[in-house]
Amino acid sequence: MKILTSAQIRSLDQFTIQNEPISSLDLMERASNAFVGWFCNQFVNTRPVCVFCGKGNNGGDGLAIARLLSQLSYDVQVVVADYTPNASDDFTQNLDRLKTHLNLAFISSADQFPTLSSQVVCIDTLLGSGLSRPAEGLLAGIIHKINALPNKVVSVDIASGLYMDKANGENDPIIEPDHTVTFQLPKLAFLLPQNVRFTGEWHVVDIGLSGKYIQELPTPYWFTDKKAAEKLIQPRGKFSHKGTFGHALLLAGSFGKMGAAVLSGRACLRSGVGLLTMHAPVCGYDIIQISSPEAMVSIDKNDRHISQFPDLEPYSAVGIGPGVGQEPVTIALLEELLDQVKVPLIIDADALNILSSNRSLLDKLPPNTILTPHPKEFQRLAGESGDEYERLELARDFAGKYQVIICLKGANTAVILPNGEVHFNSTGNPGMATGGTGDVLTGIITSLLAQKYKPAEAAILGVYQHGLAGDRAAEQKGQIALIASDVVENLGW
Template sequence: MKLFTCKQIAGIDQLTMKLEPVLSIDLMERASFQIADWVIKNINHDWQIYLFAGPGNNGGDALAVARMLAWSNLKCTVYRIDFGRELKGDPVINWQRLEEQNQVILRKIDSEDSIPEIPVDAIVIDGLFGSGLNKPLDGLAKEIVKQINRSGATIISIDIPSGLFGEDNSKNDLSAIIKADHTLTFQFPKLSFLFPENCEFVGDWTVLPIGLHPNAIEQTETPYHFLTKKFISGKIKPREKFSHKGTFGHALLIAGSYGKMGASVLASQACLRSGVGLLTSHVPQSGYEIIQNSVPEAMTSIDPSETVFSEVPDISRYSAIGIGPGLDKKQETQQALKALLQAKPSKLVIDADALNILSENQDWYDLLPENAILTPHPKEFERLAGASFNSFERLQKQLQFSAKYKVIVVCKGAHSCITLPDGKVFFNSTGNPGMATGGSGDVLTGIILGLLAQNYSAEDATLIGVYLHGMAGDLAATEIGEYSLIAGDLISHLGKAFLQLE
């Protein structure tokens, strides 16, 4: 699914009106109906509803929603912010329709004194400002936001929490943004919803389709995408009847050190469960029995060192290489990593300590082979590319890094963010907080490695791997819940995740 900036969404709205064609007031009616329908189905009908309407179309939506809720006999009061300027366009029509309906109490807020007290057991519907916000809220608007946030009431924001920008909030006033429990957003999630620091404003979010025109969406170019099941399913290759283990590649995994062999075991198992033909796990001598016992399907390559990775084996036999989980950062490991990079493997996934070593030797970045896949969590990314003030800024750094070194970067998190050298960005839609547990990342490395070895392109191996990993986590969580989920459960649910994609 494509994701757009607020400005682009306004353009798609306009194009929809022209192409469908539909009048703006009717599009607003359609959008508002979706909101009202969700509210009617999801809230306690005994509760008082306080609707706050701003001066633009977001306010227009709120006015239409109030009228629709009154049809179902919900108890609504509308508070319209009055900046002393006349309402224009569709909000005027919706105001008149409310007056004619005469079932909703109508109030205006023109000073701080007229901001209502809101009881805890009320529902607030926030239609103050939407995607047309052009500067941080201040004055009366900010005071209303603060009063709503203080109330403890359940807050439902229309389209976007008022005060939040759809993309960059680096310069925003964070005390002037609605903290919604639910955000009901039209057609597309806004980019800012995918950044962890905005969770306190956005709450749970739901996308409500409002029938924006497919051609308008198609015509509008964007680098941003949200991974969907349909998109990923289309990339999975069936296994041919006469295929054999040679068809599915031979992966080399360089992982584990004394005391951290679990990383190698988890990544090896995940790699095998991802459909690879053959796997060789390169381990230090002390890891030999562990890997043989825990992953009998894997072959082994034994390092001369008793405890760490210190020497690159002959890599010519392997179709893809994964390196990093549990490696440690000893001097000999650092030199061996450098030697591996100098050998220019054509398909490479780099994780964990291999990334940490890289970030301590930044002059090696130029050695990164084209289309290498780097899978840092945000802290590892910070070590690689420097600190960022927020996720939006981090995304810009990530895009620069991908473009400069021609590599794919996966910044892992609740919505893992994938950047490609050509500037495309993909946010993951699968996964859950149960996956915030040691070893989850090692499993991801194994999955991506397995797919790479099977000759998926670096881009596809990354997109499929990230999506599948989260999906395995979601399947595991439905069975055992998020609390007890451990990395091994991701591996045992990979098969079911593949089945869902077929």
């Protein structure tokens, strides 16, 4: 799915109106119906509702939603923020359509804010995608009052006061909803951790905007949903054999951190690779042989840390990093590997930290190498950034400069390609914030690379399947009990 800017969404709106064709009022009705469809599934009609409206089209949606909900026997109250004499046309028309018996008040001061029982569900339609400056005055006052309520709050399209595609100021008044129900496409703002308070759980409802036009609109931002991910999976041919699926080499583990190697190795095997060789220090030999009988082991001359790698000729992909430490022998190994490797490569964990502290190695990274930093590792690699929008730009610059693929890990891991495309992941949960889950991801992506998935596809699909396995694991165990081994055991393709 594409992620568009608010300007692009405006033009999409106009294109749909002109070419479907549909009147803007009918499109607003369709959007409002889509919202109401979601709302009725979430809240029964014994819950009273208060709709807070601005005077733009977001407020117009609010008026239409109020009418539709009252037709469904919800007890609806409407509060219009009378902050401007200029209302949008569709707002005015929907005001006319509202039956006079509806409980409707225009307020011009936050002191007129209604007293609401805690059962009331607040619907926020003060400001939508047309936000052009921070809310102030009356709107800010209402936003603060709503945020101070214990009530459930649902924002329509986007929380009022939140920009869709750029950073807000630290003290901007913004609604803090429990849910955001957004139209047609996810919005960039929802995917950045700094906005979590202003997003709540978010849901996309289809309002039939032109698919053809969406296809034409250029954007660097994408959202990997189930459909996009499943399209990438390569089915197995009937006559395929283990040679068809490549031979992965994983360089992982050190004394005290052999678990990282085992987790990534097991994840690699569970992701379809034909053969796996794990290269480890002497201390890891028994551990790997016993825990992963499907893997072959190549043993280093060094007892505790890896210092060499086997002849690369047999391998179709190489993964390095989980649990390797940053000993001088391992730094030397990485440098030599970068000089020699001719097959796709993924670099994780301490191997990334080695790159950060030996920056001349960055210039040796083969094109399309995959780097999988968590935010701290990324900071060491690319430097500080003011906020997450800036960090994204920094990552795009870095990926372009070094022609590498960056998986910036976290909730909604962002896969950033050398051409500047950013693919946000849709799977995963906070249960995965536990040691070793990153090692699992490295194993999965190494496996896909060995199977000859293109690096960009291996990164996008690997990140998606990793999160999906985490979601399945959380269903079984709950998020709190989840450990990295559960993610491995729940991989399913």
